[in-house]
Amino acid sequence: TTRGARRAAPADRAGALEAENAALRKEVEELRRKVQMPRRSTSLGGGRPKRSAEKRRRHLLRDSIMHTVQEDDAPEGGKATVRISRNKISRQASIGTANVLTALPSTPRPKGFSADLPLRVIAVFREPLRVEHTEYLGSSGFADDVLELAKLAGRRFETEPRVLRLESPAYVFGDTHGNLEDLHFFSDHIWKLGISLTAGQLLFLGDYVDRGMSSLEVVAYLLALKCLEPKKVWLLRGNHETRDVNGWEEHYGDRSFLWQCKHRFGDELGPVVWEGVNACFDRMPLAAVIDEEIFCIHGGFPRRPPPGPRPFCADADRKTRLELLDMVPNVITINPPDQRVDPDLQQMASECLWSDPALEEQEDDLGESGFGESLRGGGTVCFGQTAIEQFLREIGCAFIMRAHEAHAYGVSLSKRATVFTIFSTSKDHHQGRMAMCGCILVDVEKIQVINRSPHYRNHYVHKRNSMSLIGLPQSEISKRKQLGLVVDDLDDEDAYGEEEDEDGDAYLASDGEEDYFED
Numbered sequence: 274t275t276r277g278a279r280r281a282a283p284a285d286r287a288g289a290l291e292a293e294n295a296a297l298r299k300e301v302e303e304l305r306r307k308v309q310m311p312r313r314s315t316s317l318g319g320g321r322p323k324r325s326a327e328k329r330r331r332h333l334l335r336d337s338i339m340h341t342v343q344e345d346d347a348p349e350g351g352k353a354t355v356r357i358s359r360n361k362i363s364r365q366a367s368i369g370t371a372n373v374l375t376a377l378p379s380t381p382r383p384k385g386f387s388a389d390l391p392l393r394v395i396a397v398f399r400e401p402l403r404v405e406h407t408e409y410l411g412s413s414g415f416a417d418d419v420l421e422l423a424k425l426a427g428r429r430f431e432t433e434p435r436v437l438r439l440e441s442p443a444y445v446f447g448d449t450h451g452n453l454e455d456l457h458f459f460s461d462h463i464w465k466l467g468i469s470l471t472a473g474q475l476l477f478l479g480d481y482v483d484r485g486m487s488s489l490e491v492v493a494y495l496l497a498l499k500c501l502e503p504k505k506v507w508l509l510r511g512n513h514e515t516r517d518v519n520g521w522e523e524h525y526g527d528r529s530f531l532w533q534c535k536h537r538f539g540d541e542l543g544p545v546v547w548e549g550v551n552a553c554f555d556r557m558p559l560a561a562v563i564d565e566e567i568f569c570i571h572g573g574f575p576r577r578p579p580p581g582p583r584p585f586c587a588d589a590d591r592k593t594r595l596e597l598l599d600m601v602p603n604v605i606t607i608n609p610p611d612q613r614v615d616p617d618l619q620q621m622a623s624e625c626l627w628s629d630p631a632l633e634e635q636e637d638d639l640g641e642s643g644f645g646e647s648l649r650g651g652g653t654v655c656f657g658q659t660a661i662e663q664f665l666r667e668i669g670c671a672f673i674m675r676a677h678e679a680h681a682y683g684v685s686l687s688k689r690a691t692v693f694t695i696f697s698t699s700k701d702h703h704q705g706r707m708a709m710c711g712c713i714l715v716d717v718e719k720i721q722v723i724n725r726s727p728h729y730r731n732h733y734v735h736k737r738n739s740m741s742l743i744g745l746p747q748s749e750i751s752k753r754k755q756l757g758l759v760v761d762d763l764d765d766e767d768a769y770g771e772e773e774d775e776d777g778d779a780y781l782a783s784d785g786e787e788d789y790f791e792d
Contacts, residue, residue, distance in 0.1 A: 380501075380502060380503070380504060381504075383428075386425075386500075390418060390422065390425075390497070390500070391422065391496075391498070391500045391501040392497075392501070393418070394418060394422065394493050394494060394497040395497050395498070395501070398453075398457075398460075398490065398493075398497075399460075404749065407749070410489075410490065410537075411537060413542060415489075415493075416537075416538045416545075416546050418493070419489065419492070419493050419496075419546055419549070419550065420545070420549040420550075422493060422497055422500060423496060423549045423550045423552065423553035424549070424553070425496075425500045426496040426499045426500055426508075426553055427552060427553035427555075429500070429503050430553065430556035430558065430603075431556040431604065432603075433558050433603075434558065434599055435558050435559045435560070435598050435599050435600075435601045435603070436558065436559065436560045436561065436562060436595050436598050436599050437476075437507055437558050437560070437561035437562070438561075438562055438565075439474055439476065439507065439561055439563050439564075440474075440563070440564060441473070441715045441716050441717055442473035442474070442714065442715065442716040442717075443473055443474040443475070443563050443714075444459075444463055444473060444475050444476065444712055444713070444714050444715075445478065445563075445569060445674050445695060445712060445713045445714075445715060446475070446476065446477045446478060446676075446695065446697040447478050447480075447675075447676030447677075447683075447694070447695030447696045447697045447698075447712070448478070448480035448511065448676050448677070448679075448696055448697060448698055449477070449481050449485075449491055449495075449697050450480055450481070450482070450484040450485045450488075450513070450698045450700075450701060451481070451482055451483065451484060451485025451486060451487045451490075451528075451530075451533075451701075452485040452487065452698040452700050452701070452710075453487040453490050454700070455697060455698050455700070455710040456491060456494070456697075458710070458725045459712060462723075463475075463712075463723075468498055468501065468502040468505055469501075469502060469505075471505075473716075474504075474505050474506070475498070475505060475506045475507065476507045476509070476561055476569060477495065477506075477507070477508045478509050478511065478569060478570070478571050478674070478675065478676040478677075478695065479511020479512070479514060479557075479571035479626070479677075480511035480513045480571065480677070481495060481508075481511070481513070481514065482513055482514070482530040482550075483513045483518065483519050483525055483529060483530050484525070484528050484698075484701040485528070485698065485700060485701055486527075486528065486533070488519075488533050489533060489534065489546075492550060495508060496508075496553070507558070507561060508557055508558075509557060509558055509559065509561060509569070509570070509571055510554060510557035510558065510571065510607075510626065511571040511626060511676065512571065512572065512627050512677070513530075514551075514554035514557060515551075515554070515606065515607050515608035515609075515626070516608065516609065517608035517609055518608060519531060519547075519551070520547070528701070530547065530550075531543075531547050534546045534547040534550075535547075555604050555605060555606055555607075556603060556604055559571075559598055559601065559622060559625045559626075560595070560598060560625060562595070562668075562670065563715050564715070564717070565669065566670055566672065567671070567673075567674055567715060568668060568670045568672070568673050568674070569673075569674045569675070570625055570673070570674075571625065571626050571675065571676050571677055572624070572625055572626050572627045572628045572629065572675060572676075573625070573628035573629060573630065573655075573656055573675060574594060574624075574625070574628070574656065574660075574664045574673070575594060575598070575620070575622075575624035575625055575628070576620075576621075576642065576644055577597075578597070578617035578620075578621070579617070583615070583617055584615055585600050585615045585617070585618060586600060593667050593668055594621070594664065594667065594668065597618075597621060598621060598622075600618060601614070601618050601621065601622050602614055602618070605619070605622060607619070607622050607623055608626075610623075624653075624654060627649070627653040627654075627677075628647065628653060628654050628655060628656060629647055629648075629649070629653075629655045629656075629678060630655065630656060630657075630661075630687055630688055630692055630694075631645060631655040631656060631657040635655060635657065636657045636658060639657040639659070639660075641659075642659075642660060643656055643657045643658065643659030643660025643661070643662075643663065644656055644657070644660050645657065658688055658689065661673065661688055661691055661692065665691065671691070672692075672693065673692045674693045674695060674713065675692065675693070675695070676694065676695050676696060676697075677694070678694050678696065679696050679703070679704055680694060680696050680704070681704040681705060681708045681709065682709055682711065682724065683695070683696055683697070683699070683708075683709040683710045683711020683712075683722075683724045683725070684696070684711040684712075684713060684722045684724065693713060693720075695711060695712060695713055696710065696711065697710045697712055698710050699727065706727065707727045708727065709724045709726065709727055710724070711723060711724045711725070
């Protein structure tokens with residue numbers, strides 16, 4: 274009996290194991306059916322669970338291949354050719370984007386143009402920490418490149434009308450004044466992928482040199498952008514793009530453009546670079562109109578010439594001031610006055626660079642024309658509400674965008690919300706340590722103000738230093754100080770003044786980095 278029980282035990286155990294396996298298979302099938310059922314979620318965020326990094330890497334679509342079959346046209350009397358290409362499905366978006374970019378028309382270039390020079394300067398701007406770039410910026414090779422860029426850009430400026438006609442979207446920038454740090458902020462956030470891949474155009478309203486310690490770098494970079502994308506980058510002339518102002522060493526000292534050229538390249542080569550860049554400035558346009566709605570200028574709009582026929586135009590009384598500005602020669606010095614140019618055109622060009630909106634307390638003292646003497650003195654004029662309304666009605670525009678005056682918030686709005694003043698540098702203008710720089714995006718019916726927070730710090734530039742000090746040995750810092758690329762950090766309320774320190778009556782309330790004005 275005991276021996277028979279021992280024989281029956283293995284049989285019972287095998288049966289139990291089979292029953293257990295059957296139960297497990299049934300449970301697996303049940304779980305499989307539940308997994309295959311579509312999951313529905315009634316709560317926000319309760320959909321598909323997150324996959325781990327390992328599961329994402331092993332996703333089924335990762336190695337999926339798509340075959341594309343294309344049939345070429347058959348030659349006469351021959352057979353059509355069938356081409357089969359294999360690509361991963363995950364790459365189709367990138368391939369499609371690449372095909373669209375390849376099909377875009379290329380920027381028209383003059384015969385013999387090479388992009389090597391502007392691309393080299395742009396590379397230095399983007400990577401200022403590299404030691405070879407520091408050596409380049411203090412070399413005669415950089416001087417030669419600045420002269421070549423000035424010559425190439427000057428030829429382009431000379432072919433452009435004195436009043437540009439542009440379409441939105443367009444970013445409008447005010448004074449930069451040799452401030453590389455704030456220019457880096459705009460490049461990092463507006464055209465980070467490069468000018469060619471940036472939607473819209475860039476319009477700069479002048480004053481690229483003086484006051485800041487990086488005038489040479491700012492000019493070289495902007496001229497490089499102009500040479501690389503002449504139909505997307507537009508540079509207007511400011512009052513500091515004249516020899517009388519940017520050569521005034523007695524007033525600006527080491528912040529003068531002429532002083533910086535001589536300090537960087539020596540007393541012989543420095544003035545040659547300064548004159549070459551000023552010859553380029555002589556050819557810059559004076560104004561722009563965006564969407565036939567917004568008039569853009571550095572200082573302000575000019576007065577009309579005296580009534581009657583003028584030597585440059587027999588029916589000047591019938592012309593708008595935009596039409597008269599287009600008659601200004603494409604090469605003109607302005608300051609000092611150009612003796613070859615009609616005095617009336619000379620005066621109109623000068624007022625484009627120097628005039629300001631009148632303060633509220635000045636309005637009652639203005640003449641019937643709405644113009645009066647500016648607080649700057651020196652024969653400059655200011656324009657009041659009456660002059661603004663008459664000018665906008667004359668040219669058919671609704672707004673004026675200008676630069677020329679410092680504002681702590683970067684952008685201000687005045688004169689019954691018709692005049693925007695844009696200032697794109699936050700340094701060197703006695704606006705305090707919390708000052709912001711700004712620009713404006715014009716996009717059809719929307720006007721968007723973009724400000725840089727005073728707390729923002731980028732990686733490349735710190736305060737007035739034109740090159741970053743992060744991670745540099747003391748020997749490199751000393752070398753850059755000798756080149757003028759690094760200066761001591763001074764209090765913003767430093768003891769030098771200028772006739773441009775007068776603020777306007779406009780104030781823009783803004784605590785954030787962006788404000789919006791919509792019409």
